[in-house]
Amino acid sequence: MENALSVGDGIYQIQVPITDNPLGHTLVYALESPGGLVLVDAGWHDDNAWNGLTSGLAAIGHSVADVEGVVLTHFHPDHSGLCGRVRDASGAWIAMHEADHDQFAQMSADRDADWMNAERQNMARAGADQAEQDAFVTAMGEEVHVGRDSAPDRLLADDESIALTGRSLRVVHTPGHTPGHVCFHLADADVMFTGDHVLQKTTPHVGNFVYPLEERDALAQFLDSLRRVQSMNVTRGLGAHGLPIDDVAGRAAGLIDHHEERLEHLHDNFGDDQITVWQVAERMKWYKPWAELSPMGKHMALSEAAAHLRHLVARDLVAPVPGPEPARFARK
Numbered sequence: 013m014e015n016a017l018s019v020g021d022g023i024y025q026i027q028v029p030i031t032d033n034p035l036g037h038t039l040v041y042a043l044e045s046p047g048g049l050v051l052v053d054a055g056w057h058d059d060n061a062w063n064g065l066t067s068g069l070a071a072i073g074h075s076v077a078d079v080e081g082v083v084l085t086h087f088h089p090d091h092s093g094l095c096g097r098v099r100d101a102s103g104a105w106i107a108m109h110e111a112d113h114d115q116f117a118q119m120s121a122d123r124d125a126d127w128m129n130a131e132r133q134n135m136a137r138a139g140a141d142q143a144e145q146d147a148f149v150t151a152m153g154e155e156v157h158v159g160r161d162s163a164p165d166r167l168l169a170d171d172e173s174i175a176l177t178g179r180s181l182r183v184v185h186t187p188g189h190t191p192g193h194v195c196f197h198l199a200d201a202d203v204m205f206t207g208d209h210v211l212q213k214t215t216p217h218v219g220n221f222v223y224p225l226e227e228r229d230a231l232a233q234f235l236d237s238l239r240r241v242q243s244m245n246v247t248r249g250l251g252a253h254g255l256p257i258d259d260v261a262g263r264a265a266g267l268i269d270h271h272e273e274r275l276e277h278l279h280d281n282f283g284d285d286q287i288t289v290w291q292v293a294e295r296m297k298w299y300k301p302w303a304e305l306s307p308m309g310k311h312m313a314l315s316e317a318a319a320h321l322r323h324l325v326a327r328d329l330v331a332p333v334p335g336p337e338p339a340r341f342a343r344k
């Protein structure tokens with residue numbers, strides 16, 4: 013089956029499968045310029061994804077050897093997984109925002125006993141019980157991750173123009189989904205590659221991963237980044253999952269509303285209780301009932317809950333309650 017299509021202006025979309033993931037695939041974009049091909053993201057790291065990428069390139073009359081560079085929207089493995097393999101096959105450079113570079117290294121690091129213990133303590137501070145910690149550590153141990161040798165060799169800064177032969181891609185730093193998430197604006201085609209920042213249907217994950225309260229306010233960053241994209245004069249968005257976005261500003265506004273509703277709902281659900289981050293997560297609405305979420309699903313939900321909690325604290329609506337761990341929070 014054909015897994016590549018032209019979206020016009022020398023841009024092709026290639027569906028690269030993500031094994032065992034409900035998202036199904038990452039949409040990798042191949043951008044033609046007189047100097048060769050630039051890929052926006054590279055897809056998941058296994059052979060199945062590699063076959064998807066290389067057959068997609070063949071379907072548009074290219075091969076992986078034609079790739080001159082790979083620009084990554086962010087470090088997540090469904091985006092960065094194959095970048096090293098593409099570089100090995102083509103000599104391409106790999107570029108990523110500097111704020112995601114450390115995250116990439118962490119993701120690639122060995123998950124040894126120390127790492128697991130630190131993760132257990134982190135979850136305990138959020139109020140996760142022993143059984144929940146065990147379930148997560150087991151699930152994490154079964155996860156495969158990306159090798160170190162694929163680290164990007166070019167760092168991108170906000171507003172930088174990446175000069176391609178005859179075209180130029182502007183870097184728009186949009187932290188939130190990850191600290192170093194970027195969108196790429198291709199002005200000559202009135203297109204923005206939105207990565208996982210703005211998706212047509214899915215609500216991007218926004219999380220804080222250090223409990224009980226991380227310094228970084230990921231949700232504030234995400235909302236600011238949505239406002240930034242909303243204010244730019246761009247019509248069409250090409251996200252990494254789902255259909256093209258016809259109205260980038262409108263979709264960004266919809267995502268802002270979604271999070272405002274979630275914040276309000278969470279604030280209401282506190283009542284007069286003093287609750288842990290874990291209990292905050294239990295009280296939020298997810299795509300299925302809390303008890304039915306997998307250990308990894310709960311981990312994602314916990315980080316998302318922490319991001320909303322962190323932001324309510326920043327807005328001075330919720331405060332930590334003094335006392336022993338796990339930390340508890342109450343409405344002000």
Ligand SMILES: [Zn+2]
Pocket residue numbers: 086088189208
């Ligand atoms: Zn992502």
Ligand SMILES: [Zn+2]
Pocket residue numbers: 038088090091208252253
């Ligand atoms: Zn993604």
